[in-house]
Amino acid sequence: MNVVASHLSGIVSASFQILLDSGPYLLFGLLLAGVIYVSFPAEKIVRHLGKKSFGSVLKAALVGVPLPLCSCGVVPTGLSIRRQGASTGSTLSFMIATPQTGVDSISLTYALLDPLFTIFRPLAAFITAVFTGISANLLLREEKVQEAPAENHCAMCEGHETQAHAAEVHHHGPGEKISAMFRYAFIEFYGDIAKWLFTGIIVAGIVTHFIPPDFIQRHLSSGISSMLIMLAVGIPIYICAAGSTPIAAALVLKGVSPGAALVFLLAGPATNAATMTLVARYLGRGALAIYLVCISVVAVGMGLVLDFLYGLFDITAQAAVGKHAGMLPTPLKVASAAILIALGLYAFLRARLPEKSAKPATCEEHHADTCH
Numbered sequence: 001m002n003v004v005a006s007h008l009s010g011i012v013s014a015s016f017q018i019l020l021d022s023g024p025y026l027l028f029g030l031l032l033a034g035v036i037y038v039s040f041p042a043e044k045i046v047r048h049l050g051k052k053s054f055g056s057v058l059k060a061a062l063v064g065v066p067l068p069l070c071s072c073g074v075v076p077t078g079l080s081i082r083r084q085g086a087s088t089g090s091t092l093s094f095m096i097a098t099p100q101t102g103v104d105s106i107s108l109t110y111a112l113l114d115p116l117f118t119i120f121r122p123l124a125a126f127i128t129a130v131f132t133g134i135s136a137n138l139l140l141r142e143e144k145v146q147e148a149p150a151e152n153h154c155a156m157c158e159g160h161e162t163q164a165h166a167a168e169v170h171h172h173g174p175g176e177k178i179s180a181m182f183r184y185a186f187i188e189f190y191g192d193i194a195k196w197l198f199t200g201i202i203v204a205g206i207v208t209h210f211i212p213p214d215f216i217q218r219h220l221s222s223g224i225s226s227m228l229i230m231l232a233v234g235i236p237i238y239i240c241a242a243g244s245t246p247i248a249a250a251l252v253l254k255g256v257s258p259g260a261a262l263v264f265l266l267a268g269p270a271t272n273a274a275t276m277t278l279v280a281r282y283l284g285r286g287a288l289a290i291y292l293v294c295i296s297v298v299a300v301g302m303g304l305v306l307d308f309l310y311g312l313f314d315i316t317a318q319a320a321v322g323k324h325a326g327m328l329p330t331p332l333k334v335a336s337a338a339i340l341i342a343l344g345l346y347a348f349l350r351a352r353l354p355e356k357s358a359k360p361a362t363c364e365e366h367h368a369d370t371c372h
Contacts, residue, residue, distance in 0.1 A: 015205030023336030025111035029104030033068030034185030057133030064097030093133030100125035105241035112249035132294035191347035200243030204250035234267030259303030
């Protein structure tokens, strides 16, 4: 019993330290997610993705990299883009770039890893998305998709406005936009990823506590073999970009090469059994094959490049892990961790409340006149 208690204490201590180190950066990333949500409505993104062309694939990847959507949210968004007339290539590009990274996971990467990894991760996601999209456009015959009619849907009203009001062009004031920004960032979006984030933190704590550094250094330290193992682990599991980051940091700290960790971060969030099923169903088996092959090939290739860069610049990844988080004052880290825990508990309880109790006021309740 004492041994079990000791292990539990060690796991909790390691997990909480990871939460302390990442908390301020994660809150900042969530705030940026709210800003993006208010500033770039989904319908505007859909209009700019275009048809079957290199430009549409490029735009889809550029939009997807910073966009705060997790694996579960990107599938319906991607299929909506497809229904709006986007090509298979641009749809796949968006569905890869978006879950692989985002403003929240980029800030978390900076907290738990180092600047080189932080810069290279979104770049690798962008390259993976563009390569897959171009491959799909070149290799697949495009099927005719009926373009959906344009809608004046207001994302900030969250679909609770009446049908008559939904057709009106309207405007929200600064106060409403700020309220929507915080609601989306810390209630809705964080509510979607909180379970996976804390799961990732706990798994990272288990890795930190149980796995001896010499084991990983002997078997998984570097090379293509370690990357293939990370690929095999990452493809079928369901994990978001933020939740996978603490696991990758813990693996690097134990001796896994940055390149192998990157492979896990690229494959894990972008692929899982549910996503693969939907891609095959709505985009075709050929699209699924291109999707999996391109992610696998580019992930391993980017992993090899990243390991080369660490060697070129003579950077020791293990020494750099968590260095930037250590520069922040302890009270700030403790306060951030407390906020994240409180918001996580709220998200857990909110998911179990009747839906009507969580609905915000409709747009009509905000505006007596026609909005403009």
